[in-house]
Amino acid sequence: MKRDEALTRIAWHEVKKLTRDEAVAIIHAFFKEPLKPSLRQKLNLTAIIQWETHSPPENLHPGNPIYRPVLVDRMRQKFIGATNDYLAAYLREKMGMTVDAVTGDLPDLLACPVCGYKTLTERGTWHTCPVCGWNSDPVQEARPDESVGGNAVSLAAARQNFAAFGAITREKLAQVEPDGTQKYPREGR
Ligand SMILES: [Zn+2]
Numbered sequence: 205m206k207r208d209e210a211l212t213r214i215a216w217h218e219v220k221k222l223t224r225d226e227a228v229a230i231i232h233a234f235f236k237e238p239l240k241p242s243l244r245q246k247l248n249l250t251a252i253i254q255w256e257t258h259s260p261p262e263n264l265h266p267g268n269p270i271y272r273p274v275l276v277d278r279m280r281q282k283f284i285g286a287t288n289d290y291l292a293a294y295l296r297e298k299m300g301m302t303v304d305a306v307t308g309d310l311p312d313l314l315a316c317p318v319c320g321y322k323t324l325t326e327r328g329t330w331h332t333c334p335v336c337g338w339n340s341d342p343v344q345e346a347r348p349d350e351s352v353g354g355n356a357v358s359l360a361a362a363r364q365n366f367a368a369f370g371a372i373t374r375e376k377l378a379q380v381e382p383d384g385t386q387k388y389p390r391e392g393r
Contacts, residue, residue: 215277
């Protein structure tokens with residue numbers, strides 16, 4: 205199966221598992237973010253007009269099909285950097301599908317400076333690594349012993365902590381993806 209199809213199937217499966225509150229939160233975030241051309245193409249006019257006025261309806265109904273592309277796109281993003289093996293295993297184990305392999309190129313994500321997994325679309329822009337919980341802070345990345353910034357620990361301490369127990373701090377351990385080390389490719393592989 206092609207990677208693009210695998211991502212779409214998994215995204216739909218994940219949308220079905222969302223709680224109402226999770227779906228509402230995703231749709232509210234959509235109203236605050238720039239609208240990607242690829243998503244705009246999939247939305248109907250009502251949703252686009254709502255987005256342009258930045259005003260979600262008072263009684264937002266997350267099950268309304270006009271928001272379905274927003275939810276699917278958001279779920280897709282969660283898997284955009286996952287390896288083909290991970291996607292194939294997901295389709296087999298969580299969706300019961302018969303899939304030999306998933307094929308296609310991965311996006312060229314950047315390696316996290318702490319854990320080394322390729323999880324970041326940009327470095328130094330405060331994106332959070334889903335594997336270790338590092339918040340990509342440009343000052344802390346330039347000064348590895350600086351502990352004031354986007355993270356409660358320095359880059360050097362974060363690396364030690366990740367090696368010791370799998371996250372940059374004990375507090376972040378609950379927030380990282382439990383199977384993150386299986387999901388993303390590591391630099392150099
Ligand atoms: Zn990381």
